[in-house]
Amino acid sequence: MSRKDILKSLEEAPFAGPELPDYDFRQAGATDLLGRFTASAKVSAAQIVHRQEVIALAGKWEKVINLSSEIAVKGMDLSQFQSPYELGDLDLVILDGEFGVAENGAIWVASDGRPFRVLPFIAEHLVICIKKENLVGNMHDAYAKLEREKYSFGVFIAGPSKTADIEQSLVIGAQGPRSLGILLI
Amino acid sequence: MTHPEKAEAFIKNSERVDWHDAALWHVRNKRDKAVDGVPEWEELRNIASQIKAHTLANLRSYLIDFEQNAMANGVEVHWAKDATSHNRIVQEILERNNVKKIVKSKSMLTEECGLNHFLEERDFEVTDTDLGERIIQMRQEPPSHIVLPAIHIKKEEVGDLFRKELHAEPGNNEPSYLTLQARIHLRKKFMECQAAITGVNFGIAETGEVVVCTNEGNADMGVHLAPVQIHSMGLEKLIPRQKDLGVFVRMLARSATGQPITVYTSQHKKPAKGTEKHIILVDNGRTNRLTMEKYRSALQCIRCGACMNTCPIYRRSGGHSYHFTIPGPIGSILAPTTDMKAHSDLPFASTLCGSCGDVCPVKIDIPNQLYRWRQDIAEAGGLSDGKRKSMKAMSTLLARPRLYRNFGRVMRLGLRILPKSLITNRYNVWTKGRDLPTPPKQSFKKWYEKNHQ
Numbered sequence: 001m002s003r004k005d006i007l008k009s010l011e012e013a014p015f016a017g018p019e020l021p022d023y024d025f026r027q028a029g030a031t032d033l034l035g036r037f038t039a040s041a042k043v044s045a046a047q048i049v050h051r052q053e054v055i056a057l058a059g060k061w062e063k064v065i066n067l068s069s070e071i072a073v074k075g076m077d078l079s080q081f082q083s084p085y086e087l088g089d090l091d092l093v094i095l096d097g098e099f100g101v102a103e104n105g106a107i108w109v110a111s112d113g114r115p116f117r118v119l120p121f122i123a124e125h126l127v128i129c130i131k132k133e134n135l136v137g138n139m140h141d142a143y144a145k146l147e148r149e150k151y152s153f154g155v156f157i158a159g160p161s162k163t164a165d166i167e168q169s170l171v172i173g174a175q176g177p178r179s180l181g182i183l184l185i
Numbered sequence: 186m187t188h189p190e191k192a193e194a195f196i197k198n199s200e201r202v203d204w205h206d207a208a209l210w211h212v213r214n215k216r217d218k219a220v221d222g223v224p225e226w227e228e229l230r231n232i233a234s235q236i237k238a239h240t241l242a243n244l245r246s247y248l249i250d251f252e253q254n255a256m257a258n259g260v261e262v263h264w265a266k267d268a269t270s271h272n273r274i275v276q277e278i279l280e281r282n283n284v285k286k287i288v289k290s291k292s293m294l295t296e297e298c299g300l301n302h303f304l305e306e307r308d309f310e311v312t313d314t315d316l317g318e319r320i321i322q323m324r325q326e327p328p329s330h331i332v333l334p335a336i337h338i339k340k341e342e343v344g345d346l347f348r349k350e351l352h353a354e355p356g357n358n359e360p361s362y363l364t365l366q367a368r369i370h371l372r373k374k375f376m377e378c379q380a381a382i383t384g385v386n387f388g389i390a391e392t393g394e395v396v397v398c399t400n401e402g403n404a405d406m407g408v409h410l411a412p413v414q415i416h417s418m419g420l421e422k423l424i425p426r427q428k429d430l431g432v433f434v435r436m437l438a439r440s441a442t443g444q445p446i447t448v449y450t451s452q453h454k455k456p457a458k459g460t461e462k463h464i465i466l467v468d469n470g471r472t473n474r475l476t477m478e479k480y481r482s483a484l485q486c487i488r489c490g491a492c493m494n495t496c497p498i499y500r501r502s503g504g505h506s507y508h509f510t511i512p513g514p515i516g517s518i519l520a521p522t523t524d525m526k527a528h529s530d531l532p533f534a535s536t537l538c539g540s541c542g543d544v545c546p547v548k549i550d551i552p553n554q555l556y557r558w559r560q561d562i563a564e565a566g567g568l569s570d571g572k573r574k575s576m577k578a579m580s581t582l583l584a585r586p587r588l589y590r591n592f593g594r595v596m597r598l599g600l601r602i603l604p605k606s607l608i609t610n611r612y613n614v615w616t617k618g619r620d621l622p623t624p625p626k627q628s629f630k631k632w633y634e635k636n637h638q
């Protein structure tokens with residue numbers, strides 16, 4: 001019984017440690033969130049896109065899924081898919097993000113209320129729409145927000161998937177999307 | 186083989202040593218730039234260190250909280266006291282679900298447990314899906330770095346490997362081309378996988394969720410496709426509150442690669458409908474390490490790799506010279522806690538320059554621990570013959586001022602007038618791969634007396 005053994009050895013050799021520290025690094029009243037978010041998003045190799053560009057992009061591709069309530073683009077009906085394994089050749093997914101973080105350009109995307117958690121990862125291209133009013137300063141602000149939120153799975157996404165595993169050369173498009181467009185509303 | 190012996194093979198090719206050294210120093214520079222952008226960095230380090238020390242001191246109750254909350258989320262929690270019991274649990278879950286094909290994302294813990302080998306011996310197909318991990322898996326070698334597993338390999342070698350394994354086109358060694366070949370190959374593996382295994386960066390006691398940080402998106406591809414998900418987590422990955430992620434997420438990627446955050450910070454709480462999620466809590470020596478007061482803080486490590494990137498010995502000897510799953514400075518203080526005798530050479534693979542301690546985001550006093558290990562090893566009689574004799578001679582010398590002065594005079598003269606072959610010989614390991622400096626004409630003492638009266 002590993003559980004009993006582990007807990008027992010922890011119980012048998014107690015030692016004192018410091019208190020759990022209290023801290024607050026939230027950026028209350030931070031200014032220019034939009035400018036900072038945009039700059040960070042660009043560093044992460046995401047592109048800030050306009051509505052027209054998203055519509056044009058969607059027109060260019062064949063297999064498009066649009067789950068965003070912010071933009072009217074016709075896409076495939078998700079209900080025709082029974083399993084996530086059928087989504088392997090999607091060209092473009094458009095969805096709404098909850099909020100963005102100015103210090104690193106990351107966007108929180110929660111899975112609840114949407115089928116197929118794999119959608120933000122599996123398409124060749126991804127567009128995330130977020131409202132400009134839903135930007136926070138740093139990760140401390142972000143987690144203060146998440147404290148009040150219920151989610152089954154959620155992810156901070158900062159840019160398209162990337163790797164530098166071959167000789168430290170940055171390559172965009174590893175196993176996930178090869179581009180990330182951010183539509184600020 | 187000891188670290189110096191293994192390093193000897195690596196440093197034979199001095200061009201490669203310079204290249205390896207420069208690649209890692211480049212990562213260290215990126216880290217510095219990212220850190221400079223956070224004015225509260227030093228405060229964050231203090232807090233991160235305190236949170237970790239606090240959690241370790243209260244690990245029992247946090248583990249119980251974590252288990253309860255994860256179970257309430259619908260996750261199955263398992264406990265493994267060692268590598269064998271971890272691997273057996275994985276096997277049992279896979280067999281119960283008739284799984285044959287598994288995709289894995291990067292995890293030093295499963296490396297530590299020898300999981301790939303264990304599963305392959307039992308006819309499972311395991312595919313590592315992080316690009317660097319896939320490369321070394323194809324080459325059948327262990328990672329040489331905990332964040333950059335294939336940092337020791339050149340693109341021409343990856344090209345040759347992919348031509349053999351993936352029928353890539355001849356002569357094309359462009360990283361973007363090779364990455365695309367891997368993407369196509371791995372896509373196929375994802376679409377066939379029946380289970381996904383990941384490591385864990387952080388487990389949150391208060392919510393029961395596990396957090397996995399990656400850049401490639403490979404961990405999420407596997408986890409969200411496969412109906413069976415297994416997250417293997419070392420006991421020390423626990424942190425108390427979700428709020429504490431704010432501290433650690435801000436520090437991890439900045440310390441590791443100089444990014445302000447990894448591309449994906451995935452927070453897994455509940456399994457998706459129709460799928461099952463497992464978390465395996467692994468001890469494998471960790472509770473024992475906690476009892477070693479002098480060395481327990483090494484368990485605060487968040488595996489960012491910064492101490493490797495900055496270490497002059499690591500950069501110039503390569504990760505494979507450390508015969509332990511975790512190489513570099515942190516590996517050198519972790520290894521002897523598992524078996525001091527087998528790893529007694531590793532605490533000596535350091536100049537004690539202190540750089541590792543300065544960059545460590547959770548403020549582990551790595552240089553002090555290396556120094557303490559040296560003393561413990563010497564006391565236990567674990568020094569090599571040569572080292573023991575020269576230490577003894579040195580302490581005799583240093584304890585006798587007159588003898589020391591005379592010795593200095595003789596050496597200064599000797600080094601100048603004796604033929605090089607007499608000094609650089611096989612008995613003097615110091616001159617292997619190095620030259621001695623030209624000795625000054627007078628001692629420091631003489632110089633001081635003359636200039637500072």
Ligand code: SF4
Binds near residue numbers: 486489515547
């Ligand atoms: S010891 Fe510190 S610097 Fe080294 S990998 Fe661990 S957290 Fe990073």
